[in-house]
Amino acid sequence: MNAAVDVGVAAAVDADHLREARRHRLPVQPGGVHGALPEGVRHDVWHTLMSCAADADAPEVQAIAGVLATAFASHGTAHLPLVGLGAADTRRLMARWFPGADVALDLDWRALAEAHRHEPRSDEIEELVGLLTEAADAADLQAGIDQPGKHAGHGWRAETRWLAHALSQASLGNNHLWQDLHLPSRRELSSLMSRWFALLAARNDRDMKWKKFLYKQLCDRAGINACRAPSCSVCTDYAKCFGPEDAAAA
Numbered sequence: 102m103n104a105a106v107d108v109g110v111a112a113a114v115d116a117d118h119l120r121e122a123r124r125h126r127l128p129v130q131p132g133g134v135h136g137a138l139p140e141g142v143r144h145d146v147w148h149t150l151m152s153c154a155a156d157a158d159a160p161e162v163q164a165i166a167g168v169l170a171t172a173f174a175s176h177g178t179a180h181l182p183l184v185g186l187g188a189a190d191t192r193r194l195m196a197r198w199f200p201g202a203d204v205a206l207d208l209d210w211r212a213l214a215e216a217h218r219h220e221p222r223s224d225e226i227e228e229l230v231g232l233l234t235e236a237a238d239a240a241d242l243q244a245g246i247d248q249p250g251k252h253a254g255h256g257w258r259a260e261t262r263w264l265a266h267a268l269s270q271a272s273l274g275n276n277h278l279w280q281d282l283h284l285p286s287r288r289e290l291s292s293l294m295s296r297w298f299a300l301l302a303a304r305n306d307r308d309m310k311w312k313k314f315l316y317k318q319l320c321d322r323a324g325i326n327a328c329r330a331p332s333c334s335v336c337t338d339y340a341k342c343f344g345p346e347d348a349a350a351a
């Protein structure tokens with residue numbers, strides 16, 4: 102069997118599965134150990150965001166805080182933090198998940214609406230956003246919960262899109278995805294994927310590393326087979342795709 106389909110077996114989600122996933126709350130990590138706390142300025146911004154968090158235990162809130170902190174620390178607060186997401190969406194996102202943080206970070210929304218930041222890998226982000234949002238739409242359609250395109254500006258649909266942007270941007274990082282999201286551990290990322298991107302999460306039934314998995318989906322969609330082995334079970338790169346994801350962040 103071709104490796105391209107080895108990890109891409111068609112998955113299915115039904116309405117009950119999807120509704121249950123969306124209700125699911127992840128219990129706080131025993132002992133409160135955090136495996137990828139940001140440092141320096143990034144930590145200062147992250148701390149400000151998390152101090153304002155609407156739900157500090159929600160993996161999506163933690164993940165977005167990590168991405169916003171990285172972006173603001175790297176590019177300053179005079180630029181919008183998420184590539185491809187405009188000022189109006191960013192403002193709604195922050196009001197939804199970090200109310201008051203824009204004031205605490207002294208963001209100037211009028212100036213931000215005019216600011217432009219060049220991201221050389223914006224095409225890659227766009228492709229990943231497409232993968233994630235299309236999968237979320239497909240899950241909704243399959244489960245008969247909603248119609249793609251409805252509620253694009255608010256509610257679950259908008260939040261899924263914001264999250265897709267955050268995950269996609271973090272996927273450009275050099276560490277494991279959960280580390281570049283500054284999540285406490287990989288389990289929060291797996292929970293987030295199951296809750297927000299149930300169809301994709303169901304496809305990762307062999308627990309491939311999340312970043313590898315997302316890029317493999319892009320390759321599969323484009324009909325590219327970058328695998329040198331005929332199947333994962335005989336592949337010398339197996340540990341790179343499926344090994345533990347607990348190495349220290351760079």
Ligand code: SF4
Binds near residue numbers: 104327342343
């Ligand atoms: S690189 Fe190897 S282990 Fe990874 S998906 Fe391809 S065949 Fe499977």
